Amino acid sequence: MDEGRYAESADGSVIGFRVFGEGPPMVLVHGAAVDGRSWAPLVPELAERFTVHVMDRRGRGLSMREGDPYALAREGEDVAAVVEAAGRDVFLVGHSYGALCSLNAAPHTDAIGRIVLYEPPVTSPWREVASPEAMERLRAFAGEEDYERLLETVLREVIRLSPKQVDALRSARRFWRTSLENAPPLLRETESVGRIEECGRFAGIGVPVRLLVGERSPAYQRPAAEAIAELIPGADVAVLPGQGHMAMMEDPALLAGALSAFAALEGPAAGVARRGPRGVTR
Template identity: 55%
Template sequence: MSTLNSVESRDGTVIGFEVLGQGPPMVLVHGGTNDRSGWTSVLAMLAERFTVHLLDRRGRGLSTAERGPYELRREGEDIAAVAESAGPDVYVVGHSYGALCSLEAALVTDAIGRMFLYEPPAPTEGRVVVPPGTIERIRAAAAAGDSAAILETFFHEVIQMSTRDVQMMRGTPIWSARLSVAPTIVRELDSVENFDISDRFGKITIPVRLLLGTESPAYFRPAAGAIAAQLPHADLVPLHGQGHLGVSGDPDQFVAAVLAFTGR
């Protein structure tokens, strides 16, 4: 049985989250074009071992009443607020853009005990996340109110999914959730393009593990390597046979990787 709760972030935005399970505290931070339902495939397995806090990042689900202009660091403050309500010694698991948000959170709170980050996206020398022209096509789709076109462009051109795989995704229950939050991808891609990988991450002294799908777009590996190089206690591990959506593609392997970082 789950309960709904909320906390107020530093700028006054109310961040809602769902709590279930038993054990040490865990906060799950979903990626772009998603909400907390993105963890459905792994939730039961994690809730057997942790008290899981499933937050909706600002702009969706339980967290739609935003305050002030959008900034990535505000998302870090949101996660920090949830972690502080759940902690201490919280295990944060972040996927994709949620992994970037989690890094920002670890800079502003000591409630996080360790982090598991699945493919944080960021440009590096010679590698771009968003191909030329893609953001313009996504902006045009957003201006036209065409959420399906936003998602299809994003998944084809940024995540590099095949037409067949995108069509299969359209047939799943989570597609409607993705449609409802699709417009947020514009601001998130802007933040990705300007993400600062620097020695500021040297302040994050907790253990951090970065997960990389062996079939993911090539830009994820140098980004993860560059981030890990700035963290005092970080390593990289593979998710075999999976791309960027391995949480649902191979839930058992993903959960095994999460648990391996705790020894549980």
């Protein structure tokens, strides 16, 4: 196993990542309540085709040395630093909050070749990422350092997993232990999620962008992805059949296939897919 490599972000934060496989460069950016280990089931599938750079976002794992103050824009700079270390024409893949970080990386580097965003959380006219009541609870639990309740509240009231899904994650003891280790940054990240209209500033990204949505994910994910795609010229939306928010754990082969298929697209068609009902890629 790669013991870890490091890139320095714009504010002096040191961002750690591990490298696997051989081929065109790819960077994986994990979501909230996890670290780079969340990609572990998927990495062997991808490493057969790509040189996979698995980063730990700031405040986690290899990336504990960070500057202040915290901002989503700083996370974008972190991702850009790892992308620059990975090479040129990098395939950037972000999951959940990591997808927002990936979007924010685009203005800081020209080394990105294409981007996949798997269910980025944004506040929209039809759904708040976290209600004022939920935010009040999160702040209380964070202040008490009650990370068990903080984590459970994020999973249930922010990500909107069902009680059954949360119980399944809790029963996966290694995953739950890892999530508790990474719970302290959850409040600041939830507070930093922006509004969907703000994604319009990424209209000039200029590389192919695909948004992924799980077929079994909460109903708000699909229209949110479609709205983001409308704001980024050439972006499209694809559905992961039978999946929810955690396909990297539930069906890594399916997700690896979806990423490889997008990587194989070339020319203008790479960013323009046929759209079925509600703008979903066929």
